[in-house]
Amino acid sequence: MPQIICQILFSLLSIGAIYWFVRNVKKIIRNIRLGKPINRNDQQKKRWITMMKIALGQSKMVTKPIPAMLHLLVYIGFIVINIEVLEIIVDGIIGTHRVFSNLGSFYNFLIGTFECLALGVWLACALFLIRRNVLKIKRFSGIEMTQWPRSDANYILFTEIALMSAFLLMNACDYKLQTIHIQHYTPAGTFPISKWFIQLLPNNINTLIAIERTGWWFHILGIFAFLNYLPYSKHFHILLAFPNTYYSNLNLKGQFSNMTSVTNEVKAILYPNFTPSSTNTAEHFGAKDVQDLNWKSLMDAYTCTECGRCTSVCPANQTGKKLSPRKIMMDTRDRLNEVGKNIDKHGTDFQDGKSLLDNYISREEIWACTTCNACTQICPVNIDPLSIIVELRRYAVMEESQVPHSLNALFNNIENNGAPWKYAPSERLNWAKNSQ
Amino acid sequence: MADFTFPTVAELIAKGETPDLLFWVGCAGSFDERSQKTTRAICQILTHVNIKFAVLGTEESCTGDPAKRAGNEFLFQMQALTNIDILNNYQIKKIVTACPHCFNTLKNEYPELGGIYEVIHHTQLIQELIDSGKITLKDGGHFKGKRITYHDPCYLGRANNVYEAPRHILEQLDGELVEMKRCKQNGLCCGAGGAQMFKEPEQGTKDINMERTSDALDTKPDIIAVGCPFCMTMLRDGVKLSHQEQSVEVLDIAELTLNAAGITH
Structure with a gap:
């Protein structure tokens, strides 16, 4: 030639x-970008250092x-x-x-x-x-x-x-x-x-x-x-x-996201004179589908390379439960790809009647999580399956009231007695009496 | 027994005084018989070192932790905002908790809702007391030659990076601190977190607390040290079901401290 x-x-x-x-x-x-907004542009210096150490330096691989x-x-x-x-x-x-x-x-x-x-x-x-x-x-x-x-x-x-x-x-x-x-x-x-x-x-x-x-x-x-x-x-x-x-979560792992939309409603109940500073109310609470998750969770899904470290340290998975953090990430990506293809084919308003919760991730999986953060700790690229699980739980609880029976009892107890068990507030000092 | 006193904040305020430290007892510490012992141990330590502390007593309510982990943000915030009103009303500045879940929630999740306090876990407080010489853990005695293993609570360890304070205390004892194969950042959950304490586990091949108990028993311990009332329940159940309760004790670090420091009043 x-x-x-x-x-x-x-x-x-x-x-x-x-x-x-x-x-x-x-x-x-x-x-x-179909995901909900979340601010991850603060603390830029710390973010650069995190990226240099974990992505460039592969510091979490050494385990x-x-x-x-x-x-x-x-x-x-x-x-x-x-x-x-x-x-x-x-x-x-x-x-x-x-x-x-x-x-x-x-x-x-x-x-x-x-x-x-x-x-x-x-x-x-x-x-x-x-x-x-x-x-x-x-x-x-x-x-x-x-x-x-x-x-x-x-x-x-x-x-x-x-x-x-x-x-x-x-x-x-x-x-x-x-x-x-x-x-x-x-x-x-x-x-x-x-x-x-x-x-x-x-x-x-x-x-x-x-x-x-x-x-x-x-x-x-x-x-x-x-x-x-x-x-x-x-x-x-x-x-x-x-x-x-x-764009890692730089907060302590124990700090779960605060829902300001809920704060407004709760304050309106507790304080009759309360007027919310902003009127932005969520379409619904928690996540049923991928668009309800924040964009970082969606980026997590595309970043996952399915190494399975998360699943191998998950206490639920190790004891034979259906939950696998890797599956949470893969399901999120697969569903997001499906939603993306629907948009390409049918435009943005198209609904296929499917959702991440139930069509991909089952209730049994989300309720098996102990929120122990072993998965987020081990991930070599700081993926957070836990925040997705919590968003799905929020949807199940606050939008559908579909929770395991015993958790309903837990919620009732907290609401009525201020304790997870059926004890009255007046019994709170019994521990001191018992010592007599 | 016990001639130690534990005023409530309301009582102190009525006398025109304020506590230097609020002891947040927590639900398990209030109602669970086994954890009540930990509560009493912490009170005895606080009394021994003359810290001016108080409890909320009947005014204390669930922090909302299990509700939040289970996805019930409404209930969590109802609890949080009510508690914050009480705490702010009493102008509380510093809180010690006996439970890593209360600790995490008060420390990390209350500030955004207007509750800003210095929050420490009781193992951190005990470490400070040892470091400042206010309590000394006597050599020998009960722990001489004993093997002690420590189980990291998820909400103290991974969630808040507190790994050293509990170990620092255990190293002061005359026993031998032996680590489990999975410890610190790699520690395995006891199975109670995320509101699992209050529900039946999903179907699986075994219970998480049995998996963790076998990690602990693998170290051939005399004592399994814990810093969380839920871990206490889970591991005690695990030890019982493994038929080891005659030879292995599950004790909170506050109880170990009390014993080693020889505090009897």
Whole structure:
């Protein structure tokens, strides 16, 4: 294929890939914005520090050292090898070959580093595949881990292995062509890993060039394809981990959100002279569907990479209850995607008669939660399944009065006697009498 | 027995005095027979160190914690606003609680509703008293050679990052503090939080308190130390159902302190 056609083709594919990616990301942003407002723009310094520590520094990964090491390798590999992608894109558009090679010894260092990382990523992904499919680590299973989430995880790992293989193959051919002094393949770069494979490659120059070009195209097209896979996949966490930790809940975990709409109504009951300062009343209390949640909960849902740490520490889940915090997040995302698709197809006013509560998350799940915060503590990207559970409970209690029987008794007792049990306020000092 | 006095705030106010510290007893501390012992222990400690404290007595009401966790924000705010009226009316500045749930609610959720107080948990108060030399935990005695494990209440630990005060007290005892495999940030809930204390658990393979009790029993303890009346109930039930109640005691840190400090009045 003539060079100029390759360049045009490459440029069109790049534009197309970026266009589709941006289009899908915009849909996700639109969906997140369907959520209710919540102010997470305060304490900016603290937010930056949180993001730096938890997303960039992966400080919450260390509780599990082996996956933490492997994940770190893939993460660093992903970031550093993207410098190489930059060169590939420039080469592809302007028709050069290894355009950065005039950086000299620094270029050698770069390529050497990429190769080592590529091997590291390759091995880490292979080990991840073994952990998922051979060792069958418990937290990768569960009722929510149906066919698609399992396949999604495997597709990601296979793709990364394929991309790294193509990269190393491309380099191996390039290096072999360099050693036999083929024009266009001027010596540039060091190849600490791929040089071991050159003996396995054919000696025919045209075949070598063909393999090198195939590796090059496979690598970059693979990256474009992977980029466009992200918005459909749990792997989107590689981008959302950063804003999601920036917008973390910075309050103490014990402080549940205050409902000002309720305060107005309660004050109106308690103080007959009370006039509310603002007249904003909620359409309804709590959450029945995803639009009733705040936007941060929706961002949480798109950030979740289904690692299952939350579920593995959940006291309810460990004792065989149906509740799984990971399922709460996956259900929220699946329902939000469904709502988004409805908007695309039928416009914003369309109602499909379904909701997050009942169609996705059952009552049995939300009532099994002990609000112990183990899930929010362990999440490596500060996702908060608990706030979703509490919003669903608020809807069930305040809009529907549908609560487990014993909780109704609890509410009655508090309302009538000011205690969760059936004791009169006059008995409050009995503890002192008992000591006599 | 007990010649310690525990005035109510109303009584103090009637005498033209105000308490330096309000002891928020909590529902379990008021009504649950086992937790009443913890309440009395805290009162004895406060009396011993001559802190001018008072209780609300019949004027105390549920903080609204279980209602809030269960999603009943109306009921929570009814309770909170009523309690805040009483507390503000008495110009209460500092509160100690015997229950991490009351502690969390008063400390973190009342300020937005107009109730701003310095709120501490009784383990924090005891730690302060030890640090300032007002109480000393005598060596030996009851705890010599005993293995003590501590169960972190969720609403003291993860919810409020109080992990060290209770441990600091236990380290003063002459026993050996042994940690469970899941402790501090990784501590497992006893199963009572989020209003679970007041309802039947959902269907599962076992009860959460049994799972947690087995964590505790794995450390081969003589004493399981707790800092929460609900954890107390859950773990005592767990120990009983594991047929270990003859060899393993579940005690609140206030009771351990009282015993080790030799406070008898």
